[in-house]
Amino acid sequence: MEWKNIHVAADIVVFTVSKGVLQVLLIRRKNPPFKGQFALPGGFVEIDESLEKAALRELEEETGVRGIFIKKLTAYGDVSRDPRGRIVSIAFMALIDSEKFRLEAKADAMEAQWVGVSSVRNLAFDHMKILNDALSELRFEIQTTNIAAQILPEKFTLTELQELYERVMGEKLDKRNFRKRIKALDILASARETKMEGAHRPALLYRFRSRSYRALKDRIHVFV
Amino acid sequence: MEWKNIHVAADIVVFTVSKGVLQVLLIRRKNPPFKGQFALPGGFVEIDESLEKAALRELEEETGVRGIFIKKLTAYGDVSRDPRGRIVSIAFMALIDSEKFRLEAKADAMEAQWVGVSSVRNLAFDHMKILNDALSELRFEIQTTNIAAQILPEKFTLTELQELYERVMGEKLDKRNFRKRIKALDILASARETKMEGAHRPALLYRFRSRSYRALKDRIHVFV
DNA sequence: CCAAAAGTGTTAGTGATACACCCATGT
């Protein structure tokens, strides 16, 4: 161990859906350990900043992405997860529209880029596990919260919403059943406009009744 | 701030159902800050021990409870959550049979005791929030995992199992519907024995097919 | 009029809820 104290870090798993695939924002490490390898953005928490602030600061420093909603997940603290010493990392998750940001690698990152989730392998540290855990969480979140509002434009079509669900869940859904269920949830409002685009029938636009992150129902009864 | 480094702690929310009510294991603090007040068991993580080990060690030191299954939850790291300095705490949760342990306060605890969850107030630090979050988590866990096996004896009656669910969820359940659903889940096996006790028809005993902690289904579809 | 995506309904099956009586035992 190089240090005599435990250090606290934050790692951020930022997802997007772009070009029809679920992607995650990775950096290529500029410094050892794992120099040149892909890793999740993240870094040490300063003594006078909150965990969330640290996560957002590190994310901006390493990728240029800023001002997004992040959700705190769990902590990773195996004794030898980092060869430099004892580092406990708090994981965060986000779902954003990649078009809204220009990636810009600074600080510890040689490069920041979007990578298709299914082709990610060999991340530094225990970041593969963090990514897998975050993906499970994202799949749960998209079914139980309005986190989808974080990635969609203010007005969107039901087809766009369905494609988002399909890409996150990794499975095709039936169009009629999807529409019935999403309307039954009563979280959407019609924008009373249509999207004219392409040589086909224009799609009606919808918006989320609330765009701020919240659970869909007060209480979810998975069983009983 | 008294210290110049961030410190890492673990706090453990141990639940039981006893005397018909959901209870949580609390200690009364021996030292400042919050001396004499109730708090969750917990303490600092040593540099060479895992988060889980630290949680279990602190739990044993402060309450005498040892060798139990704990589940890692999230981290709490507000800058001023502890007046002594910057402390990030990792929360853990458990559900145990209180009859199996004799409480024994040592170390930082003046006293360890079970307290009915509904009468807990004024815990030290942000432990009230940690407790509330852990309770939500417990209610989710009991519906989606076999964590109930951690508190029940090897063989138990369906009425005992139902009472556990009712106490954790805080609501009455219909006996016939509960039995139909729990049997449909296929996680129980008949012990082919009866429990003779009291002046009434003896109850059939059941056991969990697997007593080690696991999710009930590979995949839970809350929506879609 | 053709191509392309949008939009819509019905049926069958499955699971949830509500509800009341008989059973096996000890005293």
Add this chain to the structure above:
DNA sequence: ACATGGGTGTATCACTAACACTTTTGG
């Protein structure tokens, strides 16, 4: 024979799943 908790079935309702054609537009 009575008191006590154990154990069971059915009818209704709500939700899920499977499935194919018509509509509206631009070119």
